[in-house]
Amino acid sequence: MTTVRGRPSLTERRRQETRMEIAETAAALFSERGYEATTVEDIASAAGISLRTFYRYCAAKEDALTPVLTSSVGALVEQLAGRPVDEPLTSAVRAAFDAPASAQRLADPDKARRLIRVMGSVPAIRTRWLAAGRDMQDQLIPVLAARTGATEHSMEVRLLACALIDALSVAMEHWAWQDEPADVAELTRRALAYLRVDELQAAARG
Structure with missing residues (x-):
């Protein structure tokens, strides 16, 4: 209610x-x-x-961790939705990482890294993590459609959402398993740059 x-x-x-x-x-x-x-x-x-x-x-x-996963989903979508639509996607995601809510989640990096290891190595939890990722893709589609001017049913927008979530997931997992990890926001920027998501966003506009 x-x-x-x-x-x-x-x-x-x-x-x-x-x-x-x-x-x-x-x-x-x-x-x-x-x-x-x-x-x-x-x-x-x-x-x-x-x-x-x-x-x-x-x-x-x-199932106990599901709210942690879904809250992260909602926070990222909310941050991206509030950014200027003509801003490069890499800059918008970096700003989302710099937001207070994200900073709070990463305030204890050792704890965060241990948790990501659990989510990635326990099959039952990983299944729910993957489901949360798919849910994030679905939530991102209308946000990315607004940023590109394309329809929510556009294949390009759906691919852009998939590329963005995959880049974030791989960057976080890489960060969690390194003995001396680089800054997670910098790893994410590198992942997004490698996949050229800004070019993908521009192509979706076309």
Whole structure:
């Protein structure tokens, strides 16, 4: 249920907060102890909730991180949607990384890297990560259509969304697995430049 203005109701906001609290707790435990060593009971106890409440929000342990993945999706889409439509895509993505929300997520880089390793190496979680990536592509399509002037059904716009998400995913995974990683924003810029996404955006306009 939402308000007449389309904003979540108080009940829904509380549900979202609980989901995110469970997700952040699970992320911390997975990063510190490892996925296999962390039980549902551990997550529920650390989050201060009952097992019944945990299963009300998550069907299984591997579902606990879903809000972390989807919140990142929404934040990037929101940032890109707010950038000038004629701005090069590489600059817009870099600005999204510099936004306070992104900076907060990467405030503890070691923790973030451990979490990405978990997401990439645990098959059940990786499946959900890939699904989140597809969801991000779908959310980006109208944003990229507005930036290019093409329709949302354009193959070029869909390919641009796919290229952007793949570049971000590979850059983040590369960053997470390096012993002495470069700055993640710089790695992302390199990935986008390698795929020439600014040229792809210009081509989609054509």
